[in-house]
Amino acid sequence: MHSLYILVDSQEDWTPYYPTADLMTFEVYLTLPESKKPGKAQVINLCRDYNYLGTGYYCSLLAEARGQRVIPSIRSINDLANHYYYRLYDNNLDKSLDKHLVKFGQSDAEILAIKIFFGRVSYPSLEKLARRLFELYPCPILAVNFKRGSRWEIVSVIPGTLADLNEVEQNQFATAIDAYSRKIWRKPRSRKRFRFEMAILCNPNEALPPSDNKAIKNFIRIGNDLGLDIDIIDKHDYARLLEYDALFIRETTAINHHTYRFAKRAESEGLVVLDDPDSILKCTNKVFLADLLSTHNIPTPKTQLILRNKMLDFHELEQTFGYPVVLKIPNGSFSRGVVKAHSRDELEKYCTELFKESAILLLQEYVRTDYDWRIGFLNNRPLYACKYYMVRGHWQIYNHNNAKPEDQSGDFETIAIHEVPKDIIRTATKAVKLIGEGFYGVDLKQVAGRNVIIEINDNPSIDSGVEDLYLGDDLYRIIMEEFIRRLERKYSAFSYKE
Template identity: 50%
Template sequence: MSAVQGHWREVSEQSLPAATLLSSAIKASSQVLIIVERKEDWASYFPSEDIVTAQEYLEHSCDSESGKRVQVINLCRSYKYLGHGYYCSLLAEARGHKVIPSVRTISELTKKSLYGLALDDLDKTLEKALSHHLYSDTEGFTLTLYFGRTHIEPLQDLARQLFEVFPCPILLVEFRRTNGWHIEGIKSGALHKLRDDQEDQFANALDGFSRKVWRVPRSPQVARYDLAILHDPQEALPPSNAKALANFVRVGKTMGIDVELIERKDYARLAEYDGLLIRETTSVDNHTYRFAKKAESEGLVVMDDPTSILRCTNKVYLTDLLNSHQLGMPATEILYKERPEDFERVGERLGFPLVLKIPDGCFSRGVIKVESQQALLEATAELFEHSVLLLAQEFFYTEYDWRIGVLNRKPIFACQYFMSKGHWQIYNHKAKGQDVNGECRTMAIHEAPRAVVELAVKTANLIGDGLYGVDLKQAGDKVVVIEVNDNPNLDAGIEDAYLHDDLYSLVLEEFVRRLELKRRGQAW
């Protein structure tokens, strides 16, 4: 039997009055509230101070408790417009509580015209998932999901994706087969309609959904804020190594911040946190951007924010931005796949060797140095398979690149990244072991050339007020910007070599500053 299962009626007479329960729940620094429409809807589970009825929640005034962090799980029987369930989610948002489902999710689930587009991509994965399953011979079936979980293993990934798009405690998904499997419809389910076996599945899913609902507090000291750090333990070249992540956790604890490492699978739990720090290589077309968008929509303080990801991950945008503000950069031209005649003249204008770049490449990937016209034609043919636009840039060799870290429009660290051994870039992906990347030297900001630091800050400020790593080259008096990274490396032993723990403190203090301003209703 799950930790949440039992019998409400057996101990309900020993419970405190509902108003007292709700008041004590709201007063907690970090609390989960579970709303049911009627007390008997929770009869199959253990009673808890976390359980309140819809009427109790609607009648409770939270004005005196502003600033408290509350996660609401709305399990009302229906979310129909202007009904109890609808108003509970609506008032939860008005009170600053993080609620599932949100009013937006409720609205989207009411009409297929609103949610249909979101299902198109998911339909593509159905055929493979169901090809060898017991439902493969049927014409249709309905699947019940509990916080994005299902007992049908081939459909678990699809269940997770559906929950990411429509965060709702219970979802009923109707599948039909007409010229292939597709999702016919999706709607919210109701707790009071679950069978005994479904109650077990729901209870287990609820346990897994929130680490805060039924756990014993880890210590009597309550953290001021909860910060999630998104990372991928399997990433080959992560923006923060394991020791740096451990440093964030350790330093955060001394500052009263509960820092937790999360992964892609934890998307549905974002609403539990106050802030999100992305320490996984970002891209507009993968889950990191969805995490940033989701966190921003939930009211979290986010680094990297979605706008910064959009701007920094595309070098075409940066090229136009630097040109329009007349900031130093290597001579650069945009090549268009539909205009091959330009390929003949770009070498004459920029000279050989020159560098070709895919707009969204990172860690030196999608970057090719060409020495001749023939090499240029071969390289463009290869790179145009990935993008309809390419950048051609004059070759500007230096022994090392400067990396200036900028946070909230101020420089925080300076590094020299030396070229990989025997290579013209910092990263050589064909090398092995320690030769993949070159040596690094970190110093105080005041030790770096003033012209380098000033250009870095000026460039980063055009992107936003987040955390950036600006790469520059210097030859004599000439300083040029190579790129701006929205997800700069913060590695133990490299970027923290001068500041040590102060580097992690600076980042965490900026989160705290923004969260404090947010609590007071002020912009940062």
């Protein structure tokens, strides 16, 4: 069972609040015997000094060394040392400040100071902003100063301390920490003892999710049998990541998207995560993939990058590619942002339209086939294989122009790995090893005696009755067992260090 430690420098720091058995001074925590250092403890670090080598810094450092989940983490403490670091995570935050702070006056040089307690704030209009800052800097107390010149801007974000709170703020803090700690442990303990906790990130409103509801239920059922306690979370549950040992993303990923932020934060907090942020970064951008595959001499359709700010020589492009030709935006998924031009007029039209979305486009030869191969990989080992057929009367496996959902995708055929041509497996394996050791789907076309990589997906589809048609429950079991293998390796490493 989890343990909760609330750490302070001195018992006096907790005087305004009700006594709790979870409270412990840093000195006591520092000298805990081995038997009382559970690797899966949750630590709320309320020490006074988060500066480098201060008590708060050492508290978080020790907690992480012991494999415990601590707020704030060392990464958050380091990020707070320079609050402008948030712009690496959310460069749109500054642009939205005027909207959030519109009720706080228009005069020049106006200063606004607020305190955020576990993502909560006393101003209703600032709730979303407070939650976003807490997501960027998970820290029990954040003291934030805003200044208005020509527009509002954040001038400082620093950790707050218990000693700085007035009576009203003490009440707000007490309410926030009570809600936060109850949220962490709010799930009733079932009679069955689960070894690890996992979150599956889903979007219930996504039109084409990587897994349908039945597949998600299969993951949960198989995971429970193996000792994983699994919750479904969505984009609003960013602050809950510390509750879990592992994160499984079953939502279409993108870089400028909450899925990447979830993966990045989960990895930084030590969770086992699929898809890991590096895989998302590599797979979701077709420009990166095209360059990566070309550099390593892995066959792809003939491809050329074209730039928005460079005059296009359409005659030269026609000589190189002919017609029809395929045009893609770098971050499209499920056939979105992919068009086929049959003439110069169409190519010019599509370039104009797609350059509104991206400064770089991919121009690619059209390779006609009746189906695409998809080889699923886990840890660089082929896991399943499918043929995805083109939609009837269409050139892609998805046609979003069809009104009925059942007519938007083509047919499929699930095949045992040992029945797939060996050259297909070899080409796919060579490509996937460039990405990592995660869970991937490699899409290929086979034409005129050659195999060409179309793309590598970082969160490949697992739908009930499709990808699982050959392996059945074993497909879900293999993936869940991989999470457990990685979790056991992680916690055994912590045990070894201790």
